[in-house]
Amino acid sequence: DAGVIQSPRHEVTEMGQEVTLRCKPISGHDYLFWYRQTMMRGLELLIYFNNNVPIDDSGMPEDRFSAKMPNASFSTLKIQPSEPRDSAVYFCASSPGFKQYFGPGTRLTVT
Amino acid sequence: GESVGLHLPTLSVQEGDNSIINCAYSNSASDYFIWYKQESGKGPQFIIDIRSNMDKRQGQRVTVLLNKTVKHLSLQIAATQPGDSAVYFCAENKGNAGNMLTFGGGTRLMVKP
Numbered sequence: 001d002a003g004v005i006q007s008p009r010h011e012v013t014e015m016g017q018e019v020t021l022r023c024k025p026i027s028g029h030d031y032l033f034w035y036r037q038t039m040m041r042g043l044e045l046l047i048y049f050n051n052n053v054p055i056d057d058s059g060m061p062e063d064r065f066s067a068k069m070p071n072a073s074f075s076t077l078k079i080q081p082s083e084p085r086d087s088a089v090y091f092c093a094s095s096p097g098f099k100q101y102f103g104p105g106t107r108l109t110v111t
Numbered sequence: 112g113e114s115v116g117l118h119l120p121t122l123s124v125q126e127g128d129n130s131i132i133n134c135a136y137s138n139s140a141s142d143y144f145i146w147y148k149q150e151s152g153k154g155p156q157f158i159i160d161i162r163s164n165m166d167k168r169q170g171q172r173v174t175v176l177l178n179k180t181v182k183h184l185s186l187q188i189a190a191t192q193p194g195d196s197a198v199y200f201c202a203e204n205k206g207n208a209g210n211m212l213t214f215g216g217g218t219r220l221m222v223k224p
Binding site for chain 1: 143145147153154155156157160200204209210211212214215216217
């Protein structure tokens, strides 16, 4: 299995632009998680899905952030408009249970 | 608030020595714990996990110990190698939080040749 796939691996954008991060979970995993990692705040859970349905989005910073999972093999995290403080590494993880498998992350830089 | 925390932000060990990374948790309802290793530029990788009905679990060169009395979790790495240099995270499932994991702040392990 290729593991969790994320794209792009790096994204540099200007403040105010829309950013879309993509994730393909491991086939057969019912859960998908989006995390943000920064030096200041560590690893934060933003939102997670079970069987394509959002279960807990309490970690989403504000309305500028949205996430979708249209099917079992694809999810997106969108930031619109982006701000410099959104600069971070964003990880997607999937799991069949408690053990989560992480993707390589997307490093987002907003200038 | 309830959280998973680490005592030592940085641990430096000599190659070949054993390493012990510690983690404290505060939620007595937590029933699942897991350790991840994160190398620079990569996502966290699973190392080992343990359920609350166990005190100890061993893997290849790694052992996780769970002390529920004092709410303490540790990761022991035997014969530490340069490739073990990374940041290590503990995480817990709080029992009533679906499949969510709460992560600690991480400990950086540096292995000196």
